Amino acid sequence: MTHDALIIGGGPAGATAALLLARAGWSVAVIEKAVFPRRKVCGEFISATTLPLFDEIGVGEAFSNNAGPEVRRVGLFANDTTLAAPLPSPTALSHRWGRALGREHLDLLLLEAAVRAGARVWQPWSAIELRRNETGHYVCNIASRQGGTKELIARIAIAAHGSWGRSVFSWLAPKAERYSDLIAFKAHFSDCDLPTDLMPLLVFPGGYGGMVHSDSGRVSLSCCIRTDELTRCRQLWPSQHAGNSVVQHIQNSCLGVCQSLRHATLDGVWLSAGPIRPGIRTGFSKGLFLVGNIAGEAQPLIAEGISMAMQGAQLLARRLIDQQNDMTPDAIHSLGVKYAAEWKEFFDMRVRASATFAYLAMRPKVVAMALPVIARIPGILTFGARLSGKGAMADFG
Ligand SMILES: Cc1cc2nc3c(=O)[nH]c(=O)nc-3n(C[C@H](O)[C@H](O)[C@H](O)COP(=O)(O)OP(=O)(O)OC[C@H]3O[C@@H](n4cnc5c(N)ncnc54)[C@H](O)[C@@H]3O)c2cc1C
Incomplete structure (x- = not known):
C-alpha cells in the first residue's frame, strides 16, 4: 500500500501533523521509536496560544481535565532576587x-487522537533509512524493537523526529559546531512551595531553567547547563546523580529555588538530554518536509518548543491539504519552499528572542546589572514573555 504521507516521529509535531492530515482523508503512517507513555526532558508548559489548536484537534477537554493549574505570572529567580509579573x-x-x-x-494524548483520526502508528518502530524510488515515492525502512523490519512507501515524507538524538538522514546530520554546549536536565518534585500560578525563569551560573506546576500536584524543574559548569558540579558533589548535583548548584545560587524546594521531594528520576541544538534550520530539504524541533528550536528558557512544534505542524498540514489536488514534483517543491519561508516568518522572533535572553541570562555581570532595573520595572518580564510568543496566536490564514 502507498500512503499519502509518512511521518517520522510521534512527538507533538508528528502527532499533530498526522492527526490533521488523517482527518482530511489522507492515509498517514507514523513511525515512533519509543514506547508511550514515556517521560521526556521538557518543562511541560504549554502557552495559551496553543490551546485553541488543542480544541481544533479534539483534545482540549482532556487537556483541561488533566493539566496543572493556570499559569498567570512569569517570574525571575536569580541570586537573592525573586520577581514576578x-x-x-x-x-x-x-x-x-x-x-x-x-x-x-501529553504525547500519548496527541498520538491516540491521531490514531482515532485514522493515522496508522508503527510503534515502537524506528525509521532507519529513507530513500526515493524510481516513481519519486519515498521508501522508508523501519525496524521494530523486537527485530522485524519493513518497508513503508508514501507520496510525501515528513521528518518530525526531534533534534537531540542522532538524525535519521545523513544530509540533515548537524556539523559538530552546530551543537550548543548546553546539557538539559529535568525532574518532577512533589510538595513544592512554588505559588501555583507562577512560572519563574531560574538564572544561575552557567545556565538557566524553569519551574512550573504540572499535573497531579507535581512541579517540573527543567534546566540547561553549560558542560564546563556541569563538570564543576560533578566534582563538587561526586557521589550525587548529575541531576542532583545540578539542582544543588541551582539552590546554592538561587534563593527562590531554595525556598521552593525546602519541603519538596524528588518524584521519579532525573532525565537528561543534549547537547541541545537551538536555532533555525529549514522546513524543507531535498523534497522532505520538516516539522518541530528538527525544523528549528528556540532556547528552552521561553518554554515555547511544544507550541512551536504543534503550530508548525498545523501550518504544514494546512498548506498540504490546500494543495492536495496538485501533488506534482514541481508543486510539492514550491509548496515546500513556501512553507519553509512561512515557518521562518512565524517563528523567527521566538527563536531570536530566546537566543538573546539565554545569552544575557548566562552572563552574571549582565544579570547583576539587570536585576535592580527589572525589580523597578517588572513589566520587562511581561514584555519578554510577549516577545517570546506568549501574547498572540499565530494566524496562518
Ligand atoms: C530543558 C528543556 C525544557 C523545555 N521546556 C519546555 C516547555 O516548558 N514548554 C515547551 O513548549 N517546550 C519546552 N521544551 C522544548 C520541547 O521539549 C521541544 O521543543 C518539543 O519536544 C519538540 O517536539 P517535537 O515533536 O519536534 O520533537 P520530540 O518531542 O523530540 O519528538 C520526536 C519524536 O520522534 C521520535 N523519534 C526520533 N527518532 C526516531 C526515528 N528514527 N524513528 C522513529 N521515531 C523517532 C522520538 O522518540 C520522539 O518521540 C523544553 C526543552 C528543554 C530541553
Whole structure:
C-alpha cells in the first residue's frame, strides 16, 4: 500500500501533523521509536496560544481535565532576587492561560487522537533509512524493537523526529559546531512551595531553567547547563546523580529555588538530554518536509518548543491539504519552499528572542546589572514573555 504521507516521529509535531492530515482523508503512517507513555526532558508548559489548536484537534477537554493549574505570572529567580509579573493575557483567546502537562500524558494524548483520526502508528518502530524510488515515492525502512523490519512507501515524507538524538538522514546530520554546549536536565518534585500560578525563569551560573506546576500536584524543574559548569558540579558533589548535583548548584545560587524546594521531594528520576541544538534550520530539504524541533528550536528558557512544534505542524498540514489536488514534483517543491519561508516568518522572533535572553541570562555581570532595573520595572518580564510568543496566536490564514 502507498500512503499519502509518512511521518517520522510521534512527538507533538508528528502527532499533530498526522492527526490533521488523517482527518482530511489522507492515509498517514507514523513511525515512533519509543514506547508511550514515556517521560521526556521538557518543562511541560504549554502557552495559551496553543490551546485553541488543542480544541481544533479534539483534545482540549482532556487537556483541561488533566493539566496543572493556570499559569498567570512569569517570574525571575536569580541570586537573592525573586520577581514576578503578569503573563500577557491573550484576551482574544477563549482559554486565557497556559498550563503544564507531563509529556508522558501529553504525547500519548496527541498520538491516540491521531490514531482515532485514522493515522496508522508503527510503534515502537524506528525509521532507519529513507530513500526515493524510481516513481519519486519515498521508501522508508523501519525496524521494530523486537527485530522485524519493513518497508513503508508514501507520496510525501515528513521528518518530525526531534533534534537531540542522532538524525535519521545523513544530509540533515548537524556539523559538530552546530551543537550548543548546553546539557538539559529535568525532574518532577512533589510538595513544592512554588505559588501555583507562577512560572519563574531560574538564572544561575552557567545556565538557566524553569519551574512550573504540572499535573497531579507535581512541579517540573527543567534546566540547561553549560558542560564546563556541569563538570564543576560533578566534582563538587561526586557521589550525587548529575541531576542532583545540578539542582544543588541551582539552590546554592538561587534563593527562590531554595525556598521552593525546602519541603519538596524528588518524584521519579532525573532525565537528561543534549547537547541541545537551538536555532533555525529549514522546513524543507531535498523534497522532505520538516516539522518541530528538527525544523528549528528556540532556547528552552521561553518554554515555547511544544507550541512551536504543534503550530508548525498545523501550518504544514494546512498548506498540504490546500494543495492536495496538485501533488506534482514541481508543486510539492514550491509548496515546500513556501512553507519553509512561512515557518521562518512565524517563528523567527521566538527563536531570536530566546537566543538573546539565554545569552544575557548566562552572563552574571549582565544579570547583576539587570536585576535592580527589572525589580523597578517588572513589566520587562511581561514584555519578554510577549516577545517570546506568549501574547498572540499565530494566524496562518
Ligand atoms: C530543558 C528543556 C525544557 C523545555 N521546556 C519546555 C516547555 O516548558 N514548554 C515547551 O513548549 N517546550 C519546552 N521544551 C522544548 C520541547 O521539549 C521541544 O521543543 C518539543 O519536544 C519538540 O517536539 P517535537 O515533536 O519536534 O520533537 P520530540 O518531542 O523530540 O519528538 C520526536 C519524536 O520522534 C521520535 N523519534 C526520533 N527518532 C526516531 C526515528 N528514527 N524513528 C522513529 N521515531 C523517532 C522520538 O522518540 C520522539 O518521540 C523544553 C526543552 C528543554 C530541553
